[in-house]
Amino acid sequence: MLLTEANQTSEVTFILLGFSEYPDLQVPLFLVFLIIYTVTAVGNLGMILTISISPKLHTPMYFFLSHLSFIDFCYSTTVTPKLLENLIVEDRTISFSGCITQFFWACIFVVAETFMLAVMAYDRFVAVCHPLLYTVIMSQKLCASLVAGTYTWSIVSSMTLTCFVLALSFCGSNIINNFVCEHSAIVSVSCSDSSVSQMLCLVIAIFDEVSSLCIILSTYIFIFVTVMKMPSTGGRQKAFSTCASHLTAITIFHGTVLFLYCVPNSKNSWLTVKVGSVFYTVVIPMLNPLIYSLRNKDVKESFRKFMIHLTQWY
Template identity: 45%
Template sequence: MTPGELALTSGNHTPVTKFILLGFSNYPDLQELLFGGFLLIYAITVVGNLGMIALIFLDTRLHSPMYFFLSVLSFLDVCYSSVITPKLLLNLLASDKSISFNGCVVQMTFFVMHATAESFLLASMAYDRFMAICQPLHYGSIMTKGTCLQLVAVSYAFGGANTAIETGNVFALPFCGPNKITHYFCDIQPLLQLACANTATAGVVLYVFSALVTLLPAAVILTSYSLVLVAIGKMRSAAGQKKALSTCASHFLAIAIFYGTVVFTYVQPHRSTNNTNSQLVSIFYTIIIPMLNPFIYSLRNKEVKGALKRKLQINIFPC
């Protein structure tokens, strides 16, 4: 039974066949300006992340676990940004801001899957830094290509499991009344507000699983970096300390921004009902962070900057 058929059996109301994404419709005079700004951000996101993937693939000096994970992170950023931003751009200019019921299901499915996978991938990256700094003698034998692929596969497995639970949790509910979503994409909380049923249980499921997929990786990250900081503090070489801190600083900055906004949106016990604030916070982890990640990791990383310089020199001065 499809979600729409389930809604039909729940009462005499006509099931919702499409939703209206209100997004930033409260600012009619700013639609063109917002379109230009988001289009520029999306272009930078795609070019920056695909460029990072290409650079890591082409430069053999970057063929290490840390940069493999970074290339996967760039791929995830392109994916979940592309799930949301193109539809947002279209709605900023079009008078019809609707999305079909099935389209909403697909958008939520792929967004939750990639966002969850990124959360666990960040934990894998923290574990990689822990092994590199705290267990350098065993690093090569443990962080093999097979291990890295398994960690990525596990990240996607958690993403698939969480999206099945979260999406099923929402669309198992009947939608037979209002269809205007006070958001710019099919997010879980705004949709729960439209359901024609008691959403208390669904709200608990959302809170529990959002906490699990956020706080569990966060615990791994905090533990890994706590041990890393202890190991760095024991280093006798100031140069070694600086290099170790440099490789971890960009990762920790990206983590702080990502988890800070996600926790504010999904995991806080008493979530704000202010839709404007929710949209503004969501912009950070759905649109801004995917754009910033390539710059955060490259501007503070001498190896990435060196690889980019080498490729530019080869292309500009091939002889």
């Protein structure tokens, strides 16, 4: 019996509706998302390359930033190509294995981004509040451990949720009213009891969001108190400027996630959910390298030198 259900589930295909209810917008949306994905790929890969080849950027802050760029690139690559395909082809189906694979990797990268932003907040806390001990505290071993812990927890979270989704059975209508195989959309078309899987997803999501925000808020409270105690205005401005890019990235990412959690679970909210999902799966990975490069003199200078050397080499 179980073998029969497993075989039936493996043969299931899903239909990603995406933005199919707006046929006149398919080509314009394709062009917009293609441009966004191109900027995302170039921006994040360029950020990683610039940090890796510039000795001036071989510091803990840029080490974490390179991993954030890696996460953003992988996250966007997991979601956007299928979105682009569904905008130009009539067949919007995706196999069960393809849908689960997309969910697995997307879950890894969204959890990883959540905690990578928290790790970067801790790095800013040490830099501003304990500048003389910064190189001692933020050792290579600690930096590697923080990054390894972030990836480990994201993989554990994703594997746990994926296993519970795989335990569900699917039959009948398998139309997913979204452009990505995310958890709530998948379990909504299951013909078995998905309450345990939904509760587990809610618990993990709340834990991730609350714990990461607690780290971020507590570190920035200490940063704010320390900065306000600085005697010189120049010192305060410099301290705030080092945190401005990170605060911008945090506000956009967590603001979008919290907004999506506040959307009521009704049919009228699906368009809002899709737009919100587009923002944090497609747009945010593009914005992060722009935020950090445009507001950071070291990154702009290193990138300019890299482009000069590249031009001379050619």
